[in-house]
Amino acid sequence: MTIRVLLADDQTLVREAFAMLVESAPDMAVVGQAGSGRQAVELARSARADLVVMDLRMPDLDGIEATRLIAADEDLAGVRVLVLTTYDTDENIVEALRAGASGFLVKDTRPADLLEGIRTVAAGEALLSPGPTARLIERFLRSPAPTPVAAGGPGCLSDREREVLTLVARGLTNTEIGETLGLSPLTAKTHVSRIMGKLGARDRAQLVIVAYESGLVTPGGKLVDE
Secondary structure: OOEEEEEEOOOHHHHHHHHHHHHOOOOEEEEEEEOOHHHHHHHHHHOOOOEEEEEOOOOOOOHHHHHHHHHHOHHHOOOEEEEEEOOOOOOOHHHHHHHOOOEEEEOOOOHHHHHHHHHHHHOOOOEEOHHHHHHHHHHHOOOOOOOHHHOOOHHHOOHHHHHHHHHHHOOOOHHHHHHHHOOOHHHHHHHHHHHHHHHOOOOHHHHHHHHHHOOOOOEOEOOOOO
16 A cells, blocks of 8 residues: 655755655655645645645745644545654644644654654554654643643543553553553554544544643653653
8 A cells, every 4th residue: 555645845855855765665655745834735635645744834834734724624634744843943843733743753863764654654653753752742731722632631531541541642552552551452552542532632642732731641751762
C-alpha cells in the first residue's frame, strides 16, 4: 500500500530535498508540493493525500491554521498531519497538536527516522519527537487554552482506562502498555481505541493533550524517554 504524501514548506529547496527522500521509499509517493498553508489545504483535497508533512511558518496561511482546516474538514477525515519544526525557533507545536496534528519531528531528524515517522503517522499512531516533547508540554501547558477534546475530561473513563491514558501520555506503545499492566498488546490497543472514542480524540497525540490539560499527568514528569 503506497502512502500518498503532500509536502508543505515555503522553501523550495527544502521541499525538493524532502521529495527526493520520500520518493526513494518504495512504499511512498509524493502527490503534491505546497508553498503556503492555503495551498496545502487545497492540495490535500485535490491530490487525495494520506499525509501532509507540514511546516509551521508559511505565508498566506501558517501551518497551524492549515492543520486546523484539514482536521475540521469531514472530507479529509483520513488525512494525517506530521509537523516538521526547527523547535528552537518554533514555539507553536502544542497549538499544532491542539489543531489536529498527529505529531511532530524536528527538522534535523535523520532521513530514515523521517520516513519511519511518516509510516507511523500514516498508520494512525501519534509521533512526538522524543527530545523536545517533555519540555514543550511543560512550557506550554501550564496555562492551557481550552480544547474541545478535553471538555469531558478523563472523568468518563474507568480506572483501567485512566491508567492506560496515563501511559499513553508518557509515550508508551501498545506493547509497552501491555507489559506494564499485564495485558496483551491487542487488549491495550482496544483500551486506547475506547478511550479515543469516549474523549472524541482524533488520535494518540490528542490523548496526550487531554492527559496534561486535565491534570491526569502533570508537567515536569517525563512524557517519553529521552
